[in-house]
Amino acid sequence: MYTLSNRLRLFSVILMVVGFVGLIIGFAQRPGSIEEVKERMAAHDAHGGGHGEAAVQAEGHHGGEHADDAHGGDAHYEHVLHQLQNKPWAALYVAAFFFFMIALGVLAFYAIQFASQAGWSPVLFRVMEAITAYLVPGGIILFVILALSGFHVNHLFVWADPEVVAHDELIQGKTSWLNSWGFIIRAAIFLGGWLLYRHFAVKYSRKQDEDAEGNKWYKKSFKISAGFLVFFIYTESMMSWDWIMSFDPHWFSTLFGWYVFASLFVSGITTIALITIYLKSKGYMEFVNNSHIHDLAKFMFGISIFWTYLWFSQFMLIWYSNIPEEVTYFITRIEDYRLPFFGMLVMNFIFPLLVLMNSDFKRVNWFVVMAGIVILCGHYIDVYNMVMPATVGESWFIGISEISAVLLFLGLFLFVVFRALTKAPLLAKGNPYLEESKHFHY
């Protein structure tokens, strides 16, 4: 049995408190009026930034109404005001989604292990189950944020603003899907289905430990896992349209669901590897050998390449065809987000490619940890790049809100996951493939 050390508990609580306080400061520092924005930008420009002009032609994202309004006067400052008011919300959203997607990726990975009757992985099942425990609090928090955004309490989703929709024919054509109630009902169905599977999968896994006779519970796990995967691949795709793609409601990409899936899958697998290595370093999980770590690292490597493949497939077609309503998506990112946009490619593709290519390195724990941390940061930036351009536009910077939101959810994630680890023995001893997994050797 794993016991949560006081140091780790304290560490996660401190992270949560610091993050929470930081977020409150972030929200409190939002400019309240155009005058404040002018003051701040004057101070900023004094530091030497040709920031003002670049921003002037960058509306369009918040619907047509800005373009129709007078360009002169305060229109630009009002635009920046809205972006800065959005910023803490967007930072909260990115962090909430990022940690939720880690748990969701692990849930999908866990289901695949059952559905494919994998023999190598059962020794890791308890780690996976513990990570998916975060789906409950993470999902509830995300649902609250989505509900607030969907009903236009904040301005994250432009399609949720009736004024914008009234002037925007493209969004009008999509209102049968993109409307507040539909949005929130779908979110409830997605989250409900995932949590339901999570609940029963963990329950059956624990029951199988108590009563391995005839593998009754294992067979049930197999069945619900196969069913869940079918449900998941549809709902995950729709979730990605709703929760991410709809930030840019004019834009669409048919492989977006896969793209987000690759991101959450690789983040989830990386987290499994990191937590397993951590537990091993603390003297737990002696039954995990370096072949298991090797296999996880192979997945990290492979899914990173898969992510790049999807990223490039999406990018190249849009870049080549150069259709205005599609290509604006990448133009904004390349012009206003050059560093995070290309930096993420280095972190998510080139770095894992070179570091994890060698077979021997995949067995060296500190190599896997180093690559894993870079991959996780890279995928945080990936989510950041998907959310921020449409919500804060060119007014982005990594400030107190972004860092605090990450700390808050990191603290919550660590607290929930490691507390869940204490709930059951670290070895799923009833699993019929356990012996094969213990002797897994490559």
Add this chain to the structure above:
Amino acid sequence: MASKVIHALYTDDDVLMDAVKRVRAEHYHIEEVFCPFPVHGLDKAMGIPHTRLAITSFMYGCVGLTVAILMMNYIMIEDWPQNIGGKPSFSYIENMPAFVPIMFELTVFFAAHLMVITFYMRSRLWPFKKAENPDVRTTDDHFLMEVDAGNHDVNKLTSLLGDTGAVEIKVIDKEEDNH
């Protein structure tokens, strides 16, 4: 000079793996193992040094990538620049996304083909080469372990091999090494 080798035949890869470990633990020298299919971990169990094929593959991949870049740069940029889809080909880096599929394909092409050819050369395989396996059943459902008898006691060795689950044991007088 004739040398004595012992051929032990097995019918299961797990039994074979245990036998290899056991024979090695007793400090006998295993010359070669013939299998109808690749057995995972057999190379490690036999103590064969790690293959360097992966390193050659990486280098071939780099060659392929370089060839692709130079080739596309010559064809599309230097020799005959065209204006395709409003993207005039005056700069390689600006048109790079369009060349990525070719760069990827040639990397894979070079790595794969040259690696296979290297593997053939390293294994001394070429067209019309006479097969080296000592027993045709190793192409069907039997595994054959060839142990060097050397100066060891042949009877002791064969009884050890019998204990490891060999279904058939033959002592062979081998003429001067033919491979």
